[in-house]
Amino acid sequence: MTxxxxxxxxxxxxxxxxxxxxIGAVLRVHTVAWPLLIxxxxxxxxxxxxxSYTIYFIVQNDQDEGFAGGVxxxxxxxxxxxxxxxxxxxxxxxxxxxxxxxxxxxxxLLALAQAAVFAIVLYLLSIVEAATDGWGVRMRMFGLARYLxxxxxxxxxxxxxSLLLVAAVAMAAGAIYQRWRVTxxxxxxxxxxxxxGLAAILITWAxxxxxxxxxxxxxxRVVPLAVLPLGLSAVAFAVAWTALRRAxx
Numbered sequence: 188m189t190x191x192x193x194x195x196x197x198x199x200x201x202x203x204x205x206x207x208x209x210i211g212a213v214l215r216v217h218t219v220a221w222p223l224l225i226x227x228x229x230x231x232x233x234x235x236x237x238x239s240y241t242i243y244f245i246v247q248n249d250q251d252e253g254f255a256g257g258v259x260x261x262x263x264x265x266x267x268x269x270x271x272x273x274x275x276x277x278x279x280x281x282x283x284x285x286x287x288x289x290x291x292x293x294x295x296l297l298a299l300a301q302a303a304v305f306a307i308v309l310y311l312l313s314i315v316e317a318a319t320d321g322w323g324v325r326m327r328m329f330g331l332a333r334y335l336x337x338x339x340x341x342x343x344x345x346x347x348x349s350l351l352l353v354a355a356v357a358m359a360a361g362a363i364y365q366r367w368r369v370t371x372x373x374x375x376x377x378x379x380x381x382x383x384g385l386a387a388i389l390i391t392w393a394x395x396x397x398x399x400x401x402x403x404x405x406x407x408r409v410v411p412l413a414v415l416p417l418g419l420s421a422v423a424f425a426v427a428w429t430a431l432r433r434a435x436x
Contacts, residue, residue, distance in 0.1 A: 209285050213293035216276060216283075220268065224301065228264045235260055236328060243324035252321045255328040261305065265350060266357040269298065273361025273427070278436030291428050298354035306347035313342065336408045344409070348416035355423035362430035371430075 218224065235257025243253065272294055280290045313330035321327055332342035364372045390396055403411055 206289060209283075209289045210293045210296070212283065213280050213285055213290050214297060216280060217272060217294065217297050220271070220276070223264065223268045223271070228261050228305070231260045231264060232258065239326060239328055240322060240324060243321075243326040248325045250325070252325050252327040255326050258309065258328055258331065261309075262350070262353050265301070265305075265353050269294070269354050269357035270361045273358055273365055273431070277361075277365060277431070277434070281436055287432050287434070291431055294358060295424060298351060298358065302347050302350035302354060305350050306343055309346050310339075310343045332412070335412060338408070341408055341412050344413040345416075348413045348420065352416045352420045352423065355420040355427065358427040359423040359430070362427040362434060365434040365436075366430040 235255070239255035239257050243255070277290060281287075309329050309331075313333060316322060316327060316329050317333065327333070330342075332345040335345065336342060360372060360375075363375050367374070390399065
């Protein structure tokens with residue numbers, strides 16, 4: 188009689204419903220940090236708007252719309268959230284028996300959802316802003332994409348893709364830190380700076396700047412406003428996953 192031996196160390200593959208449940212659990216963990224995810228961005232935007240509005244109201248601007256840069260605070264908080272997600276939430280999630288793939292998938296899905304929601308809010312505010320002649324004081328704070336295109340679709344895509352790119356870069360930076368700590372993060376920064384500097388030297392030496400400027404002027408607006416940022420986001424997500432798959436808490 189032959190006796191079959193079962194290897195107790197063998198872990199059966201996780202089924203799709205189990206994986207989806209784990210991804211949902213990670214999303215719930217992320218939402219515990221809802222102040223940084225939602226409340227702080229909304230509050231900071233509101234404070235920035237009130238301060239800028241007060242200044243423009245006092246100045247009584249009667250020229251072209253002036254730009255108030257308070258909306259960039261939203262991008263800063265997006266960076267902060269995904270950095271802490273990769274450096275603080277990731278070790279906690281692994282303790283819940285969540286795989287690295289499930290954590291990465293959940294975090295990427297959250298970035299897509301957050302970018303879409305924030306882009307919708309900013310676009311709707313930009314519509315109100317345009318309809319009220321800059322909130323009655325000729326101030327432009329939310330209609331950043333209106334400087335570049337009159338297309339409502341492209342305005343929304345520009346906001347969405349830029350927010351997603353910022354989130355993806357923050358995820359990549361956090362994953363690099365989690366994998367190689369400060370040394371890896373500094374090396375990545377120096378590498379990017381060096382590559383950018385060498386590219387600038389090459390372009391200057393070859394006198395390609397006019398051609399590059401002409402390309403941006405002649406190419407369809409959707410390319411620089413949406414296609415390029417989304418492509419860079421995909422690269423950043425790939426870097427984040429490559430670093431995270433072997434990262435240790």
